[in-house]
Amino acid sequence: MLGFIARRLLATIPVLLIVAVLVFLMLRLAPGDPAAILAGDAASTEQIARIRTNLGLDRPIVVQFGIWVGNMLSGDLGESFYYKMKVAKLIGQRLEPTLALATLTILFAVVVSVPLGVVAAWRFGGWFDRVLMGFSVLGFSVPVFVLAYILIYIVSLKLGLLPVQGYQRIADGFWPFFRHLILPSVTLSVIYIALIARVTRASVLEALGEDYIRTARAKGLPEFRVLVRHGLANAAVPIVTVIGIGIALLIGGVVVTESVYAIPGLGRLTVDAVLARDFPTIQGVILFFSFVYVLLNLLIDLSYVFLDPRIRY
Amino acid sequence: MRKLIALLAFTANLVTPGVAQAQDSKVLRIVPHSNLAILDPIWTTAYMSRNHGYMIYDTLFGTDENNVVKPQMVDTWTVSPDKKVWNFKLRSGLAFHDGKAVTGEDVVASLNRWGKRDAMGVALMGFIEKLEASGADSFRMTLKEPCGFVLEALGKPSSNVPFIMQKRIAETDAFKQIEEHIGSGPYIFVREEFKPGDKAVYVRNGKYVPRKEAPSGSTGGKQVFVERVEWNLALRDAQAQVNALANGEIDILEQPSFPLIPGLKANPDIVVYSYSPVLLQFMARFNHLNKPFDNPKVRQAVLASFSQEPFLQAQVGVKDLYRTCASMFTCGTPYASAAGSDIQSKSNMKKAQELLKASGYDGTAIVIMKPTDLTTIDKLPEVAAQLMRQAGFKVDLQAMDWQTLVGRRAKKDPIDKGGWHMFLTAWQGPDIWNPIVNPTLDTRGEASGWFGWGKDDKIPELKALFMRETDDGKRKQLAEAIQTRAFEVATHAPLGEFDAPLAARKNITGHFRGTGNFYWNVKKN
Numbered sequence: 062m063l064g065f066i067a068r069r070l071l072a073t074i075p076v077l078l079i080v081a082v083l084v085f086l087m088l089r090l091a092p093g094d095p096a097a098i099l100a101g102d103a104a105s106t107e108q109i110a111r112i113r114t115n116l117g118l119d120r121p122i123v124v125q126f127g128i129w130v131g132n133m134l135s136g137d138l139g140e141s142f143y144y145k146m147k148v149a150k151l152i153g154q155r156l157e158p159t160l161a162l163a164t165l166t167i168l169f170a171v172v173v174s175v176p177l178g179v180v181a182a183w184r185f186g187g188w189f190d191r192v193l194m195g196f197s198v199l200g201f202s203v204p205v206f207v208l209a210y211i212l213i214y215i216v217s218l219k220l221g222l223l224p225v226q227g228y229q230r231i232a233d234g235f236w237p238f239f240r241h242l243i244l245p246s247v248t249l250s251v252i253y254i255a256l257i258a259r260v261t262r263a264s265v266l267e268a269l270g271e272d273y274i275r276t277a278r279a280k281g282l283p284e285f286r287v288l289v290r291h292g293l294a295n296a297a298v299p300i301v302t303v304i305g306i307g308i309a310l311l312i313g314g315v316v317v318t319e320s321v322y323a324i325p326g327l328g329r330l331t332v333d334a335v336l337a338r339d340f341p342t343i344q345g346v347i348l349f350f351s352f353v354y355v356l357l358n359l360l361i362d363l364s365y366v367f368l369d370p371r372i373r374y
Numbered sequence: 375m376r377k378l379i380a381l382l383a384f385t386a387n388l389v390t391p392g393v394a395q396a397q398d399s400k401v402l403r404i405v406p407h408s409n410l411a412i413l414d415p416i417w418t419t420a421y422m423s424r425n426h427g428y429m430i431y432d433t434l435f436g437t438d439e440n441n442v443v444k445p446q447m448v449d450t451w452t453v454s455p456d457k458k459v460w461n462f463k464l465r466s467g468l469a470f471h472d473g474k475a476v477t478g479e480d481v482v483a484s485l486n487r488w489g490k491r492d493a494m495g496v497a498l499m500g501f502i503e504k505l506e507a508s509g510a511d512s513f514r515m516t517l518k519e520p521c522g523f524v525l526e527a528l529g530k531p532s533s534n535v536p537f538i539m540q541k542r543i544a545e546t547d548a549f550k551q552i553e554e555h556i557g558s559g560p561y562i563f564v565r566e567e568f569k570p571g572d573k574a575v576y577v578r579n580g581k582y583v584p585r586k587e588a589p590s591g592s593t594g595g596k597q598v599f600v601e602r603v604e605w606n607l608a609l610r611d612a613q614a615q616v617n618a619l620a621n622g623e624i625d626i627l628e629q630p631s632f633p634l635i636p637g638l639k640a641n642p643d644i645v646v647y648s649y650s651p652v653l654l655q656f657m658a659r660f661n662h663l664n665k666p667f668d669n670p671k672v673r674q675a676v677l678a679s680f681s682q683e684p685f686l687q688a689q690v691g692v693k694d695l696y697r698t699c700a701s702m703f704t705c706g707t708p709y710a711s712a713a714g715s716d717i718q719s720k721s722n723m724k725k726a727q728e729l730l731k732a733s734g735y736d737g738t739a740i741v742i743m744k745p746t747d748l749t750t751i752d753k754l755p756e757v758a759a760q761l762m763r764q765a766g767f768k769v770d771l772q773a774m775d776w777q778t779l780v781g782r783r784a785k786k787d788p789i790d791k792g793g794w795h796m797f798l799t800a801w802q803g804p805d806i807w808n809p810i811v812n813p814t815l816d817t818r819g820e821a822s823g824w825f826g827w828g829k830d831d832k833i834p835e836l837k838a839l840f841m842r843e844t845d846d847g848k849r850k851q852l853a854e855a856i857q858t859r860a861f862e863v864a865t866h867a868p869l870g871e872f873d874a875p876l877a878a879r880k881n882i883t884g885h886f887r888g889t890g891n892f893y894w895n896v897k898k899n
Contacts, residue, residue, distance in 0.1 A: 101533065106784055108549075115550065227608070
C-alpha cells in the first residue's frame with residue numbers, strides 16, 4: 062500500500078511538468094500583451110515597451126521558461142504582473158472562499174442526492190423514480206447562472222431572506238459565513254445532486270438485483286437495513302468515484318457561481334488573471350488545480366480499499 | 375421557515391458584533407467601475423488607479439466643474455512679468471498620513487516623476503529650466519520661455535494626475551511601481567485590508583484640513599462625513615451589481631450597464647446621478663501605417679460615412695444619455711468647436727462613396743478589431759462595418775476580447791502579420807479636451823505616442839504654438855486650427871458623446887459633479 066502511494070505521488074511530478082510546459086507555451090502563443098494592459102489606455106508604445114522589458118517579456122521564451130521552472134523548483138510560483146504580489150499569497154487569499162463553497166456544495170449535494178438515489182432505486186419505475194429522473198434531466202440542463210438569477214430574485218429580492226452577493230470569512234462568525242454561502246452552494250449543487258442521484262440509483266439498482274440481497278430479505282432483515290447495509294454499501298465504489306470527481310470539478314468549476322455571487326475565490330482570480338494576461342498567476346493557479354486534481358484521484362483510489370475489501374494495491 | 379431564518383439572523387447579529395459594525399451608517403460601500411490592481415497612479419493611466427489616487431493623495435491645483443483651474447494644496451502663487459518664473463506657496467497644515475509635513479521638496483520630486491510619464495507633464499518639463507524647493511512650504515518653477523498651460527497641467531484632473539507624494543517615495547524610478555502608499559489626501563489607504571479582486575478599504579484622514587471653498591470638481595473643501603469607504607472589487611456581474619444595490623447591500627454603483635439604467639430609475643429607493651459635467655466620447659481610430667489608411671482620402675471617405683447617430687443609438691440606446699458632438703475636443707469644454715467638421719457632420723453616404731472612388735481604394739479588406747467583452751463599446755464596430763460596407767469598403771470584422779485588442783493595437787505590423795486597420799474606443803472627457811492631452815493629435819508618425827501613428831507635420835507645429843501661447847482667445851483659435859487640420863488629414867473619427875451615470879441609494883447625499891469619482895462630501899443618512 063505504501064509503495065502504491067509513493068509510486069502515485071512520484072507520478073504527479075511528470076504530470077505537473079507536462080501541465081507546466083503546456084500552460085507556459087499556450088499562454089505565450091495566445092494573443093494579448095500584459096504590458097499593454099498594465100500601462101493603461103493612454104500609455105504610449107514606448108512606455109509599453111519599457112514595461113515589457115521590466116517584466117522580462119522581451120527575453121527569449123526558452124529563457125523565460127528556464128527562469129520560471131527554476132523559481133518553481135525552489136518553491137516560488139513567481140509574482141503576479143497585475144497585482145505585484147506573490148502568486149502563492151494570492152492563491153492563499155482566495156483559497157478559503159473556494160474551499161468553503163466547494164465543501165458546502167458537495168456536502169449539500171451528497172446529503173440530498175444519495176438518499177434520493179437509493180429511494181428511486183428502491184421504488185424503481187414508480188412515480189418517485191420518474192420525478193427524480195425528470196428532475197435530474199432538468200438539473201443537468203439549466204445553466205448555473207440562470208438558476209442563480211432565479212434564486213436571487215425569489216429568495217433575496219422578493220423574500221429578503223438571504224444576501225444577494227458577497228462572502229464573509231468564517232473568522233467573522235459562522236452565521237454570516239454560512240448565510241452568504243447558502244444560495245451559491247444550493248445553486249451549484251443542483252447539477253451534482255442530479256449527477257450523484259442518477260449514479261446512486263443505477264448502482265443501488267444493480268446491487269439490489271444481486272443474490273445476497275435476496276438472501277438478506279429471506280433472512281427477514283428490515284428493508285431499510287437491506288437497502289443501506291447491503292444495497293448502498295455494495296454500490297459505494299462508483300458513487301464515491303463520482304463524488305470525488307465532483308469535488309475536483311467543483312474546485313476548478315466555480316467560476317460562474319463566484320462571478321454571479323461576487324465571491325472572491327480562485328475561480329474569480331483565474332478569470333481576472335486570464336483577462337489581464339497575468340501569466341505567473343494563470344500558471345500558478347492551473348498548477349495548483351492540477352495538483353489538487355491528482356491528489357483527489359489518489360484519495361479516491363485509496364478509498365476503494367476501505368469500501369471494497371477485494372481491492373488490493 | 376422565513377421566521378426561523380429571521381430568528382437565526384437576529385441571534386447571529388447579537389453574537390457577531392462584526393456584522394453590526396459592518397452595517398454602520400458610517401461605512402460607505404461602493405462598487406467601482408472596474409477592478410483595482412495597480413496602486414501607483416503615475417505608473418499607469420488606468421482610471422481605477424487615478425480614482426484610488428484621489429482618495430489618498432492631494433493635488434496642487436484642481437479643475438472645477440466649469441473647467442476652471444483653482445488652487446488646492448497651493449495657497450498663493452506669483453508669476454514674474456516675463457512669465458518665466460513661477461513661485462508657489464503651499465497652504466499651512468498640509469501633512470502626510472504618517473504625520474510629516476508636506477514640503478516643497480516633496481512637490482518637486484512628485485512633479486519630476488509625473489513629468490516622465492504623463493503626456494502633459496512631459497510637455498511641461500520641456501519648458502522647465504529649473505524646478506526647485508524655494509523653502510519648506512514653497513517651490514519655484516523657472517521656465518526657458520513662457521508657456522500657456524502651467525496651471526492647466528498642474529490642475530490636470532485625469533490620468534495621469536500630478537498627485538503629490540513624499541519625496542522618498544516619489545524618487546522611485548518612474549517606470550517602477552511605488553511600494554508605499556502614503557498621501558496627504560482626505561482618506562488613508564488600509565494596506566492590510568487590501569485584497570486585489572476582493573476589496574480596497576480607506577478610512578477617514580482625521581488630520582486632513584479641507585479648503586474653505588465649496589467642493590467643485592477636483593477643487594474646494596474635501597470634507598469627509600464617513601469613517602470608512604469600502605470598494606467592492608468582487609462584484610463585477612452587471613445584474614448582480616444592480617441586485618445588490620436594490621437590496622441595500624451596497625450604497626453606490628459607479629457604472630451601471632446601459633440596459634439596466636431604466637430599471638434603476640424606476641426604483642424609488644435608488645437615485646441615478648449624472649456625476650460628470652463633461653461626457654465621454656466615442657471614437658474610431660485608424661492605423662495610418664497600413665494601406666489603404668496611409669491614404670488620407672480613404673480615411674476621409676470613412677469620416678464621411680460615419681454619421682454619429684447610428685453609433686449612439688446602437689451602443690447607448692437611452693436617448694437622454696447621449697448627444698452628437700462635432701468636436702474632437704470634448705463638447706462643453708473651452709476648446710470645443712465645430713471647426714473643420716463638415717467632412718463628417720455635413721456629409722452623407724453618397725459623398726462617402728464619391729470620396730472612396732476618388733481615393734483609388736483597391737478593395738483591400740479593412741480589419742476592424744471588435745471587442746466582445748466590453749459592453750460600453752462592443753456594438754460600435756458592427757455599426758462601423760455596416761456603414762463602411764455601404765460606402766463601398768470591404769470589411770473584415772474580427773472579434774476578440776478587449777485585452778487581446780489592447781495587445782494587438784500596439785503592433786505596427788502589416789495586416790498579414792497580425793496588424794490592424796481600425797479599432798473603436800471611448801475616452802473620458804478630460805483626456806481629450808485640449809490639443810496637448812488628446813493622444814490622437816500626436817502626429818509624429820511612428821514616433822507618435824499613441825496607437826495609429828498618424829503622420830502630419832502641420833499639427834505638431836500648431837501644437838507648439840498652442841503650448842507657447844498665453845492668451846486664451848488665441849489659444850482657442852489655435853485649437854480650432856489644429857482640429858480643422860485633424861479633420862483634413864482624418865486622424866480619427868469622433869462618434870458622439872455619452873453619459874455614464876452613477877446609481878446610489880436614496881440615503882446617500884452630497885454627491886457633486888466632477889471629472890472623476892470623488893468620495894468626499896458624501897453623506898450616508
